[in-house]
Amino acid sequence: MEEINASSLYSLMGGETGIRTLVDRFYDVMDAAPEAKDVRVLHAATLKQSREKLFLFLSGWSGGPPLYIEKYGHPRLRQRHMPFSIGERERDQWLWCMNKALDESDYLPAVKEHLKTRFSEVADFMRNRSEGLQI
Numbered sequence: 001m002e003e004i005n006a007s008s009l010y011s012l013m014g015g016e017t018g019i020r021t022l023v024d025r026f027y028d029v030m031d032a033a034p035e036a037k038d039v040r041v042l043h044a045a046t047l048k049q050s051r052e053k054l055f056l057f058l059s060g061w062s063g064g065p066p067l068y069i070e071k072y073g074h075p076r077l078r079q080r081h082m083p084f085s086i087g088e089r090e091r092d093q094w095l096w097c098m099n100k101a102l103d104e105s106d107y108l109p110a111v112k113e114h115l116k117t118r119f120s121e122v123a124d125f126m127r128n129r130s131e132g133l134q135i
């Protein structure tokens with residue numbers, strides 16, 4: 001398979017429909033799985049806005065229409081996550097939900113692997129709580 005680049009990723013993810021499906025599955029998993037309870041409680045009672053914003057973001061992030069930027073400006077993702085305490089546990093639970101949603105998707109295996117790697121990098125970057133021993 002040819003190398004996955006930013007402009008091809010959007011179509012490899014199935015464009016708008018494919019990305020919405022992935023995001024919906026991701027938040028359905030987060031909403032229901034006891035394994036994700038610590039990351040779920042950080043979110044609002046309804047995940048409607050989270051679903052919409054993650055879809056808008058991933059559209060541009062994958063090389064498609066920059067919908068998030070058009071609506072909200074520069075994502076500044078790390079800064080926007082600062083109000084939430086994110087450590088290894090929250091990072092790992094977020095990734096667990098996303099990896100499950102990816103495993104259940106009909107994306108090509110190479111696309112799944114590519115996305116898992118990239119999401120794990122972004123999620124790790126979002127950590128803002130040190131796990132060090134507090135003395």
Ligand code: HEM
Nearest residue numbers: 042043044050053054057080084086090091094122123126
């Ligand atoms: C590392 C673990 C992560 C945690 C615990 C987390 C948690 C959250 C929370 C609590 C919100 C607010 C949503 C609400 O109030 O309902 C949010 C917003 C958002 N998250 Fe995450 N997130 C994580 C990783 C990521 C990653 C990896 C991405 C992108 C690939 C991402 C993209 C977004 C976007 C685009 C928003 C909307 C920002 C805004 O406009 O306010 N998040 N996240």
